[in-house]
Amino acid sequence: MSDLSGRTTIVVGASRGLGHGIATAFAEAGAPVVAVSRTVAAFPEPANGSGTIQPEVVDAGDATVAGSLLDRYEPAAIILVAGASPHMRPLQHQTWETFSVNWQTDVRIAFHWLREALLTPLRPGGKVVVISSGAALAGSPLSGGYAGAKATQRFITGYAQDEAERAGLDITFTAVLPRFAPLTGVGRPAVQAYAARAGLSVEDFLAQQGPLVTPETAGTSLVELVQEDSADIAPAYVLTGAGLQKLP
Numbered sequence: 001m002s003d004l005s006g007r008t009t010i011v012v013g014a015s016r017g018l019g020h021g022i023a024t025a026f027a028e029a030g031a032p033v034v035a036v037s038r039t040v041a042a043f044p045e046p047a048n049g050s051g052t053i054q055p056e057v058v059d060a061g062d063a064t065v066a067g068s069l070l071d072r073y074e075p076a077a078i079i080l081v082a083g084a085s086p087h088m089r090p091l092q093h094q095t096w097e098t099f100s101v102n103w104q105t106d107v108r109i110a111f112h113w114l115r116e117a118l119l120t121p122l123r124p125g126g127k128v129v130v131i132s133s134g135a136a137l138a139g140s141p142l143s144g145g146y147a148g149a150k151a152t153q154r155f156i157t158g159y160a161q162d163e164a165e166r167a168g169l170d171i172t173f174t175a176v177l178p179r180f181a182p183l184t185g186v187g188r189p190a191v192q193a194y195a196a197r198a199g200l201s202v203e204d205f206l207a208q209q210g211p212l213v214t215p216e217t218a219g220t221s222l223v224e225l226v227q228e229d230s231a232d233i234a235p236a237y238v239l240t241g242a243g244l245q246k247l248p
């Protein structure tokens with residue numbers, strides 16, 4: 001387990017939801033955190049001796065943002081959490097625009113930040129975590145192109161790892177696939193839609209899901225992951241409220 005003090009961590013998508021919990025947890029663990037989002041966020045006052053949170057109000061999908069923030073902050077770790085909330089409708093009720101929203105946001109952001117992590121490149125020992133989704137494994141029939149977009153995020157995280165190895169760069173890339181987090185922007189409408197489709201109340205539906213992800217549990221799990229030795233980090237993980245499970 002490594003000490004996070006002095007190890008700048010950029011959390012992309014930190015104003016709300018899982019990203020807010022992850023940014024808060026890294027600061028509590030002692031990291032200087034750069035919290036990226038398009039809107040201003042409030043964070044709890046860091047306790048004495050813990051890390052700091054520096055907000056950066058920018059669009060992470062802008063092609064120049066990743067490169068300029070990597071140059072300015074020289075982070076030891078990047079956590080890509082930002083994503084759009086899909087339009088929760090069956091396929092025939094999607095438009096092409098609603099179907100493709102997660103390609104235009106989640107995949108676009110991962111694409112820009114992964115390539116800039118390779119091109120800059122991150123310093124040796126650097127780590128990049130991409131928050132994909134459990135939907136990448138199971139599909140998500142009520143959210144248009146969401147599951148495919150999140151699967152693509154996992155694929156390109158693997159491509160980035162291969163390119164790092166080919167170039168002799170000591171950078172570790174991994175994807176984390178959370179199950180439902182029903183209190184956050186993406187999770188809340190998804191849970192309501194799938195509960196309705198199953199003919200269950202939200203409460204009964206959630207009771208079948210096992211331990212649920214929250215911003216706080218996600219923060220704890222991501223801090224533990226980034227503290228691991230690079231050699232022990234798997235290509236991908238499923239994240240539940242009980243923690244991380246390795247995927248091949």
Ligand SMILES: NC(=O)c1ccc[n+]([C@@H]2O[C@H](COP(=O)([O-])OP(=O)(O)OC[C@H]3O[C@@H](n4cnc5c(N)ncnc54)[C@H](OP(=O)(O)O)[C@@H]3O)[C@@H](O)[C@H]2O)c1
Nearest residue numbers: 013015016017018038039060082083133181184185186187
């Ligand atoms: N919640 C779940 O059940 C669940 C399950 C599996 C995977 N996930 C994944 O986990 C991630 C977070 O989900 P969530 O439910 O926590 O979402 P959320 O509450 O809606 O928060 C999304 C965050 O992303 C930021 N963001 C979006 N577009 C951005 C952009 N262009 N530039 C900078 N920041 C941007 C938002 O900030 P601004 O609006 O201020 O920019 C916000 O901080 C998503 O990638 C989602 O697909 C969630």
